[in-house]
Amino acid sequence: MAAGVAAWLPFARAAAIGWMPVASTPMPIPPQDKRKAQDGLIILNVSGTKFQTWRNTLERYPDTLLGSTERDFFFHEETNEYFFDRDPDIFRHILNFYRTGKLHYPRQECISAYDEELAFFGIIPEIIGDCCYEEYKDRRRENAERLQDDEEMDMNNDVTPVNLTFREYLWRAFENPHTSTLALVFYYVTGFFIAISVMANVVETVPCGTLPNRSKEISCGDRYALAFFCLDTACVMIFTVEYLLRLIAAPSRYKFMKSVMSVIDVVAIMPYYIGLVMTDNDQVSGAFVTLRVFRVFRIFKFSRHSAGLRILGYTLKSCASELGFLLFSLTMAIIIFATVMFYAEKGSTASKFTSIPAAFWYTIVTMTTLGYGDMVPKTIVGKVFGSICSLSGVLVIALPVPVIVSNFSRIYHQSQRAEKRRAQRKTRLARIRAAKIRGTNAYMRYKQNGLLIDSLEEASKEAGQALVGKAASPPFESQHHHLLHCLEKTTNHEFVDEQTFQANCMEISVMNKSGSRASSLSSSPHGLSSCCSRRHRKKSSFSLPSTNNQELSTIQIRERPVVNSRSSLNAKLDETVPLKCDEPYITPSMVSLSAPVVTSSDGDSSTTTTAYSQSNIVRVSAL
Amino acid sequence: MVTMNLEGLEMIAVLVVVVLFVKVLEQFGLLEAGYDDSVEDELELSAVRHRPEGLEQLEAQTRFSRKELQILYRGFKNECPSGVVNEETFKDIYSQFFPQGDASTYAHFLFNAFDTDHNGSVSFEDFVMGLSILLRGTVQEKLNWAFNLYDINKDGYITKEEMLDIMKAIYDMMGKCTYPVLKEETPRQHVEVFFQKMDKNKDGVVTIDEFIDCCQNDENIMRSMHLFENVL
Numbered sequence: 001m002a003a004g005v006a007a008w009l010p011f012a013r014a015a016a017i018g019w020m021p022v023a024s025t026p027m028p029i030p031p032q033d034k035r036k037a038q039d040g041l042i043i044l045n046v047s048g049t050k051f052q053t054w055r056n057t058l059e060r061y062p063d064t065l066l067g068s069t070e071r072d073f074f075f076h077e078e079t080n081e082y083f084f085d086r087d088p089d090i091f092r093h094i095l096n097f098y099r100t101g102k103l104h105y106p107r108q109e110c111i112s113a114y115d116e117e118l119a120f121f122g123i124i125p126e127i128i129g130d131c132c133y134e135e136y137k138d139r140r141r142e143n144a145e146r147l148q149d150d151e152e153m154d155m156n157n158d159v160t161p162v163n164l165t166f167r168e169y170l171w172r173a174f175e176n177p178h179t180s181t182l183a184l185v186f187y188y189v190t191g192f193f194i195a196i197s198v199m200a201n202v203v204e205t206v207p208c209g210t211l212p213n214r215s216k217e218i219s220c221g222d223r224y225a226l227a228f229f230c231l232d233t234a235c236v237m238i239f240t241v242e243y244l245l246r247l248i249a250a251p252s253r254y255k256f257m258k259s260v261m262s263v264i265d266v267v268a269i270m271p272y273y274i275g276l277v278m279t280d281n282d283q284v285s286g287a288f289v290t291l292r293v294f295r296v297f298r299i300f301k302f303s304r305h306s307a308g309l310r311i312l313g314y315t316l317k318s319c320a321s322e323l324g325f326l327l328f329s330l331t332m333a334i335i336i337f338a339t340v341m342f343y344a345e346k347g348s349t350a351s352k353f354t355s356i357p358a359a360f361w362y363t364i365v366t367m368t369t370l371g372y373g374d375m376v377p378k379t380i381v382g383k384v385f386g387s388i389c390s391l392s393g394v395l396v397i398a399l400p401v402p403v404i405v406s407n408f409s410r411i412y413h414q415s416q417r418a419e420k421r422r423a424q425r426k427t428r429l430a431r432i433r434a435a436k437i438r439g440t441n442a443y444m445r446y447k448q449n450g451l452l453i454d455s456l457e458e459a460s461k462e463a464g465q466a467l468v469g470k471a472a473s474p475p476f477e478s479q480h481h482h483l484l485h486c487l488e489k490t491t492n493h494e495f496v497d498e499q500t501f502q503a504n505c506m507e508i509s510v511m512n513k514s515g516s517r518a519s520s521l522s523s524s525p526h527g528l529s530s531c532c533s534r535r536h537r538k539k540s541s542f543s544l545p546s547t548n549n550q551e552l553s554t555i556q557i558r559e560r561p562v563v564n565s566r567s568s569l570n571a572k573l574d575e576t577v578p579l580k581c582d583e584p585y586i587t588p589s590m591v592s593l594s595a596p597v598v599t600s601s602d603g604d605s606s607t608t609t610t611a612y613s614q615s616n617i618v619r620v621s622a623l
Numbered sequence: 624m625v626t627m628n629l630e631g632l633e634m635i636a637v638l639v640v641v642v643l644f645v646k647v648l649e650q651f652g653l654l655e656a657g658y659d660d661s662v663e664d665e666l667e668l669s670a671v672r673h674r675p676e677g678l679e680q681l682e683a684q685t686r687f688s689r690k691e692l693q694i695l696y697r698g699f700k701n702e703c704p705s706g707v708v709n710e711e712t713f714k715d716i717y718s719q720f721f722p723q724g725d726a727s728t729y730a731h732f733l734f735n736a737f738d739t740d741h742n743g744s745v746s747f748e749d750f751v752m753g754l755s756i757l758l759r760g761t762v763q764e765k766l767n768w769a770f771n772l773y774d775i776n777k778d779g780y781i782t783k784e785e786m787l788d789i790m791k792a793i794y795d796m797m798g799k800c801t802y803p804v805l806k807e808e809t810p811r812q813h814v815e816v817f818f819q820k821m822d823k824n825k826d827g828v829v830t831i832d833e834f835i836d837c838c839q840n841d842e843n844i845m846r847s848m849h850l851f852e853n854v855l
Contacts, residue, residue, distance in 0.1 A: 014851055020847040344632055
């Protein structure tokens with residue numbers, strides 16, 4: 001029952017008195033009206049814009065936020081109103097839904113913003129009124145397509161795992177030729193050979209002059225038969241090899257064999273092989289000639305090389321219904337007009353309209369406004385109907401064309417958007433990486449500050465020195481950093497930035513090769529692959545592999561000048577101190593404690609950090 | 624060439640040409656298409672708007688308090704912004720309360736019962752007067768109203784046919800899916816029962832006095848009359 005007619009329920013109940021005299025059994029007891037509704041006004045303050053409505057209006061829909069007790073969470077005692085920190089423009093529509101029972105979708109609002117507001121207020125979008133439902137569904141579909149595009153893009157481009165099998169590597173090389181130079185070379189070579197093959201097919205038929213003892217001209221194909229045959233063989237070799245490689249590399253062979261491109265590949269190379277197998281038999285040579293026609297399908301192989309062709313093909317596929325309608329209506333019109341013309345021209349002498357199928361040709365030529373003139377009506381009636389035929393032809397063909405065009409335009413713009421995103425990917429990733437590094441640096445600074453404060457308090461009770469004078473980070477930041485710090489303490493690992501981490505990996509690999517500490521790095525091969533693969537996964541490099549953990553106890557004892565990654569963080573990010581090769585065990589956990597010296601130069605840091613590291617070794621082990 | 628025997632096809636060709644010519648003339652506005660209804664439509668739309676009498680008058684005429692009248696009017700105006708309900712809207716609204724069956728027949732009878740001046744539309748005054756009787760009236764008045772509802776042609780007598788119509792309308796509201804299954808003769812049987820009870824002098828019709836008498840003696844009916852008193 002539509003709550004909109006809730007206002008009429010008292011009336012309907014009153015009218016039920018009309019049944020009473022007729023009823024033979026006693027009536028049930030009516031429900032108690034719990035709330036003798038103090039129908040008061042409710043003030044809803046949405047980001048400063050005040051809306052007011054009756055309480056009953058809101059309570060018409062008790063399973064939404066505003067209609068249930070959930071709104072009490074937003075009650076603001078000081079001003080005695082309900083405050084929502086949401087968009088007032090969209091809220092207007094939501095409140096109108098309560099008032100009129102119909103939910104409308106404003107065309108100028110962004111679909112995701114609207115969806116969010118609906119979700120917040122607990123209203124399901126399916127109750128959008130008929131007037132706005134189409135628009136809503138269209139926009140939603142577009143948005144979903146866009147999101148799907150982006151996801152696919154990200155998935156395709158981000159994951160670049162190193163350890164692929166040969167087969168997967170091959171498949172990726174075929175699908176995205178930009179991944180490696182070899183793939184690119186192969187891509188261009190095949191493109192070149194497709195072009196060569198198609199041109200050869202074309203040139204083959206050009207008349208090339210006459211043989212000395214014949215008067216008839218022969219085509220180039222017959223004259224230089226051997227040359228063309230060799231060229232054809234070469235092309236087919238290449239295509240065959242390509243097809244077989246694709247077949248091997250395909251993740252799902254059955255699906256690959258069903259796909260359009262593979263069918264085109266097969267059709268392109270089959271005629272050659274069939275020609276090889278067949279002998280010069282007279283009966284089949286006719287069929288053989290037909291087969292040669294299929295060689296022209298090689299030109300479709302270009303669609304792998306051209307995005308535009310693919311878009312065109314996809315458009316035609318998606319407009320299949322419109323094209324079907326066009327075909328159907330044309331057929332109807334052709335039959336009608338052909339019949340009429342035939343009977344109209346039946347009387348005239350020497351008429352070319354010998355039968356209705358013969359008139360089909362005239363109708364098609366006229367409707368598409370070609371007008372060859374080989375068949376022309378001679379009677380007046382025929383001319384009248386002929387003119388009507390040509391006028392209607394223009395109309396019938398013009399009608400479905402805009403639909404196809406708009407479809408093409410939509411798909412084209414989608415692919416443009418994908419291209420643009422691809423181009424901006426580099427800058428986007430750089431931005432993301434920069435943001436991450438900023439975050440990591442902020443965290444390191446926080447830790448330096450925090451431990452600096454700790455150590456200074458221990459060393460000297462005079463606080464408020466210039467060393468500690470850093471700008472106070474906002475409370476959110478400081479709480480976030482504290483959280484990360486707690487995580488570090490929990491796991492006994494530390495956060496490092498990406499460069500340090502990669503340097504560590506390289507270090508470990510170098511050490512692995514030198515083999516001097518092979519025993520301690522027993523698990524390092526696994527660690528190497530995991531640490532480097534983690535790098536590839538583009539997550540922020542949080543923790544070093546667990547191999548370092550077991551080294552902690554041994555490392556603390558050594559008193560080496562710890563020139564390492566943390567000191568580089570002391571300085572600025574770009575001044576990365578090159579790591580010495582003979583110190584494979586980078587121990588970030590130690591480093592943090594040596595970080596407190598903010599303003600010292602790199603040269604000094606080694607000595608001072610040593611001092612600190614010595615004094616603080618006990619603390620480190622407490623980790 | 625002079626002998627112009629128009630054969631069938633040529634006739635059609637001529638017809639087509641003539642039709643095209645007429646259409647072109649229409650486009651130029653030289654021929655009237657013959658659409659006269661557009662003017663009438665406009666007038667009709669502007670006339671359908673109704674404002675009720677003042678609040679004080681309604682307060683005097685009905686037994687509702689000021690606040691109750693306000694609430695009633697707000698609900699009424701929300702559903703029918705133009706101020707009057709015509710039969711179609713009335714049937715629509717009433718049908719929404721009984722989705723399983725067909726409430727349109729009963730709504731039709733109800734509409735006639737509410738439309739006391741029989742002008743084809745129920746204004747707010749009619750609406751509120753009717754409700755006043757049903758919710759705040761004496762038992763006598765309520766029974767009177769019910770009699771008025773059953774008496775379709777308003778001649779003061781309820782005949783078996785009228786009662787059968789009403790009964791069928793009520794059973795129609797139930798729809799098909801009932802337990803036990805509705806049979807064809809159920810309404811008729813019910814009407815028989817009703818007439819046995821009500822028709823004291825067995826003359827085949829029920830008059831207003833017979834009706835009120837009988838209802839006042841029936842406990843069930845008396846009790847049910849007070850059922851909906853706190854609806855508003």
